[in-house]
Amino acid sequence: MRNIGNYTKEYIDKNHYSFEKYQVEYRRNNLLNIIDKYKPKTILEIGCGTEPLFQYIEKFENFVTVEPSKEFYKIACNLKRQPNIKIINDFIENIDLNEKFDMISISSLLHEIKDSAKIINSIKRYLHVDSIIYANVPNARSFHRLLAYESGLIENIHEKSENQKKFQQAHTFDLNSFQQLFKENDYKITEKGSYFIKPFAHSQMAALLEKDIISEKVIDGLDNMAKYCPDLGSEIYIIAKYLHSERIE
Numbered sequence: 287m288r289n290i291g292n293y294t295k296e297y298i299d300k301n302h303y304s305f306e307k308y309q310v311e312y313r314r315n316n317l318l319n320i321i322d323k324y325k326p327k328t329i330l331e332i333g334c335g336t337e338p339l340f341q342y343i344e345k346f347e348n349f350v351t352v353e354p355s356k357e358f359y360k361i362a363c364n365l366k367r368q369p370n371i372k373i374i375n376d377f378i379e380n381i382d383l384n385e386k387f388d389m390i391s392i393s394s395l396l397h398e399i400k401d402s403a404k405i406i407n408s409i410k411r412y413l414h415v416d417s418i419i420y421a422n423v424p425n426a427r428s429f430h431r432l433l434a435y436e437s438g439l440i441e442n443i444h445e446k447s448e449n450q451k452k453f454q455q456a457h458t459f460d461l462n463s464f465q466q467l468f469k470e471n472d473y474k475i476t477e478k479g480s481y482f483i484k485p486f487a488h489s490q491m492a493a494l495l496e497k498d499i500i501s502e503k504v505i506d507g508l509d510n511m512a513k514y515c516p517d518l519g520s521e522i523y524i525i526a527k528y529l530h531s532e533r534i535e
Contacts (some may be wrong), residue, residue: 305488305495310337312482313422313507313521317393318342320420320525326388330412332378332405335406336360340371350387352378375388379408386414394521395465397457398421403471410472415531419473422523429518430484461522473526480519481513 314337328348331339335358338347350372353359359375366373374381390409396402409419425431426443434440444458459467460518465475483509484491487490512519
């Protein structure tokens, strides 16, 4: 069983001492681009970490964040500025919000949950016919994993790294298996892709920056490189719709 307390401690340490802050930035930018495209008025965020999404969005009618970690919940509460934001300290499958949302964001979560299907099935009641789900996870077929495999550093691209073990991650998805998770649970995929080409592991990328071998401009360039190799980004995302949603009255 996943230990939320241990995960929270490791995550906070990780953010302070590694390359993760860059990964978080490009992950968030991808999501914000999707929000700008679809312009949802009501949003449900499942899992907010240390940087809840509502900080980065200007226009919405209703925003709900559901976060099981007490520490992350406290951080989100301290950042709340508008009355139309609700923050709940619980697991999404344990609660009933009794409302529907234009968009549900499940960012950097489903690879960490052993029963990923339980999450995406528990949110069906919050979807109307025009709702979209945005979800992202690390990419098993990313450039740096493929390079590690071709270099003989890992036996297969789905092998768990030390960081994956530390953060209790249950799955290593590629784009096909990630889409399949949703399709098997009555969703259709309307958009898919990857972002931020990362040549090496977090620790190696951090060392390159620290030693001034590469600059932050190069890091931005690596994010822009995804348009040339759209399947090799460090993380993948999908947008899905539930096949049996009802029209909201």
